Amino acid sequence: MNFFASLKEALTEGVISQIAAQKLEKPEKIQKIFDALGVSLVGGLIKRVTTESGMKLVYNQAQKIEFGPENIERILKNEAEFEKLKAVGEKDLNTVLPGLKSAISSMVSKYAGTQNSLVASLCGVAMPIVMSVIKQKIAEKKLDAESLAAYMGDQREEMLTVLPDLNDKLIETMGIQYLLQNFSVPRTEESGVVSRGAGTEKGSASQPFLVGVDMQQQADYQPYLKWFGIGALVIGAIAAGIYFWNQRQAASEESTSETDSTMIEARTIQEPPATQDSVVKDTTTAVAAVTPPAATTANPMSAYLENATAPAGKVFKFENVDFENNTTQLKAEANAPIAALAELLKKYPNAQVKLVGYANDAQQPVTNKVLSVKRVFAIKDILIKSGISYIRIDAEGRGTGVSKDSAPGQKPLREIYVRFVKK
Template identity: 35%
Template sequence: MNLFATLHEVLNSDVITRIAAYIDEPADKTNKAVKGLVYTIIGGLMKRTTTEIGVNQLFNHIQKGRFDGALTDNLLTTLRDASQTNALITQGDEVISHLLPAMKSSIGSMISGYAGIRNSSAISLLGLTSTIVLHVLGRQVKDRKLDADGLAASLFSERESLVNEVPEELMPRLIEKLGLQQVVSGVAAPARRNVTETSSGRYAANASGTTTINRPPVSYDLADDSDTDNGALTKWGIGILFAIALAAGGYYVYQNTKNHSADSGDASDVTTVTSDTITADTVTRSLAVPIDTTAKPKPTTPVASSTPPASVSTAATGGLTQLMSPYLGNPTLPKGRVFPLTGIAFTPGSLSMTSGSIATVGELATLLKTYPNLQIQLIGYANDAQVGTGFTNKSLSFKRVNQIKQQLMSSGINFVRIDAIGRGTGVLRNDTSGVVKPTLRKIDVKVVVK
């Protein structure tokens, strides 16, 4: 059972009903908010564990906070007590402030708008859901005897499930708020700690024969050693070092004061020479520029034109440019038009672009540079996922458009201007209309802002 399946089982309908009663929100909206927060927290922790510090902090918080999974065994009983529920919210609120610093308010606003609940309710749910998620992760650590690296690897093994399960309306917000572009596209990976930490402090060789150093585990909590002899000695040592540094600083200032008074004349000469040199150089360069005195005719009547800048028509004459330029160059046409990227194709069942696709991606990058206000949404569809590759149609479509986005970013386009979503085959799983709809395999580009 994967992590999301476990969390959905823990957060069953009875638990959701109890939580909804506590925050005074409808059960259906509460359920939507809690599920959205599960995706948000897991995604945020994935992003956090792409750094070594983040790997250690997550593991340390689970260990020190005693998130061992015991809460999930009697969660419904605990939630019947308002004081215990409040304690869980407070605990989760404190931990998430450390693991996802400065993001609590933005996450609350995102979930509030997504689920249609009050912002205060979203913040409370963030704390409560964080505690539950950490307990489920702590149960994995305990049962599977994971270290920090194992926990990070286990978390990242859920990336495909994250891509497949997050609702389409939430995914763009999630990527923007948490900065998950690299994570969901498969570029990012969990950080591996270079130094294995144990209490022995000895050297040890890994499986490849490379020698590493073993040290005590890193802790990011401040220790109070005021009552120990070692702490006292440490403080005396720091005081002595500070006094020595202060004396050395005073001597340095005294020496520089003497040198300054002795060399003040030379310094003023250097300043004068430098100023004259800069002035002379400026005059020389200004005199070297020829002045064009040829009379130039002025246009008598301004001519209005809706054609795009010359750089588009001369530098790029491909099909995409010819298709989009008249639309982009005409400010009277509304935003929102969708254009097919027919020049981009992938080898069936894979993320490998065909050779002719690179030119179309470059053409799209040129359009984005020519129209600096242009913002787009790449919409991917796939129906060619193959068994045994690890891809579903939805994840395949999502990874393909994110690969295009990465190439556009490599061309110098700001990621904020490019949204990317994958819609699988284009046929919704909960479609009960009974009308047979064709599955799709294509890439579209939607103009969000002109």
């Protein structure tokens, strides 16, 4: 039985009815709230266990829960025990997922069509129930901290099937875009094992989640921190100053072409696919004037970067980069252009790009938004593995590119674009 099935089993009709009676709300509304809170909290926990400290924290907090899922209905009937349950839940929420209660409450209240205050009060009930199911799984499967992290990572796909219509907001609110495509269990000093999903690899390095440094390295140098702490702070302050200065310079450089690049991006969303080629032609017109035609035809991105006078912000359609239907599996012809982009970014180490993806071939329960997100992060992952720093690659999935504000007749897009944020 997967995690969400066990969670559903814990939240019986009796539990939902009791809470509905206490809150003077319809059971259907309470059920909808708990369904949304369940996927939100689990999404946050999956993200949390992608660091060594996070996975140990989740494991230890779950072990402290003093009741099992089978006791929830009984606890709700006892006011003193119910208040204790909520107190434990609030503490766990603030400890394990600090700062997320407000964002989760806001998202779920809009989804369920109810007051934010009601959802906020139920967060303290939902959290210990989720943690009690985790404790149950630890006992059933004899999990340690690492294997628990791997187990939680395996729930990603199932998480997206519970409430498909909430996925877009869930991804944005919980910040799990990259997690949908890549999940890595942190390496611990004790085991030296790196787990990926259900599998493990001996002696291989973990790819950290949304960070560029393996957090475990900090432990290796712990004895020396007291000697180099002050020096590190000074260096960090200097580096931060340089970074923000460069950011200001970059912002100033981009401001001259902001209007042009915004118009380009708007056209890539609003025009039918039949006219998309014209977008690329428009973006390369300035380059063609100063670059030999042969070079532009071979690789317009390369020609653009070679032109020192061309402003940052150009958008190029990523030609021949496509995926098999309803998957993140790249078609064979996509390997060459992605490899070419990696080499180009190595040649121009100051260049930074943003991958923008559209998808129109998703099949329920996966949405086009989710599929587009997973696809651009699949490409980002390939570029990172090719040696490109993650901080140089941004990624955004935009679904089909069709919204209520789109031009009449706009057809769903299935394309990848590359925008050069910085040259």
